Amino acid sequence: MINNTGDVKSVFSIKDLENLSGIKAHTIRIWEKRYNVLEPMRTETNVRLYDLASLQKLLNITLLHDYGYKISKIASYPEEEIPVLVREIISEKSAKNHAISAFKMAMMNFDQELFFTTYAQLLSEKSFKEVFYQVFIPLMTEMGLLWQSDTISPAHEHFISYLIKQKLLINTEKLQVLRPTKTDKVFVLSLPMNEVHELGLMYLNYETLLHGYKTIYLGESVPIESLTDLKKHFESIVFVSYLTVQPDKDSVNDYVNKMIAELFDENTELWYVGRMVEFIKQDGFSNKIKIFDTIADLVNQMQ
DSSP, rough: OOTTSSBBOOOHHHHHHHHHHHOOHHHHHHHHHHOOOOEEEEEOOOOOOEEEHHHHHHHHHHHHHHHTTTHHHHHHSOHHHHHHHHHHHHHHHHHHHHHHHHHHHHHHHHHHHHHHHHHHHOOOOOOOHIIIIIIIHHHHHHHHHHHTTTSOOOOHHHHHHHHHHHHHHHHHHHHHTTTOOOEEEEEEEEEOTTTTOOOHHHHHHHHHHTEEEEEEEEEEOOOHHHHHGGGHHHHEEEEEESSSSSSSSTHHHHHHHHHHHHSSTTEEEEEEEEEGGGOOOTTTTTTTEEESSSSHHHHHOOO
């Protein structure tokens, strides 16, 4: 959401607040009217508008409400006490919901320090794998919806994605220096042409290394013709393709059939995951061509 001056907007509609907090606009209006929890600005035509401080407060109120605090009770607290209560809850209970809210605020404010502080707190309680599954995957799913609904801009998405990528690379490098314990096959991970959504594939690279396999990570926009070169170097290969938006639903079967024609043989497996796999027609597929609905399903196949 970038305005005509090129700035990322810092004023939000009530619909934006609904999308970011999960609280219905109707409920937000009731909370305002009855309990005065937020004080919106208003346009000349009486449309509600909110600043970042209002968004921060609503996310904190939402967390307290989720943990059983009545809105009437929350409204009675002094404004400065709400963040204190939130911090107490985080130290006592699951940090998952708070972390997602904190990462959202880091994204909206382009606040690297908040991202790193929240991440460090999570890592003091959980493994990196748990952080990724419990927090980053739900966060990325929400980011996709927020982007589609025009609540956040590409700048927001790129900012938070890059920070998550940094954490993935750090944790992946720790595994890359270890010698593979499973040598029966090599995993080659790539994205199709014009596919740039790389986080899921990067995480699969981490998981594959964690399972003891050697990986060849090729990243985004790799032509199928380039993948054939790998067959000269390795005898048994699992080609993993992550299909988020490319190829689209009208061309995804052509893409899969081309991979089968150019790469598939008795020593090769083809694995597909991502949003576009629901459009793949699987009739007559070999059991070495596998379609996975989720990252977790694919990881379980490595056990």
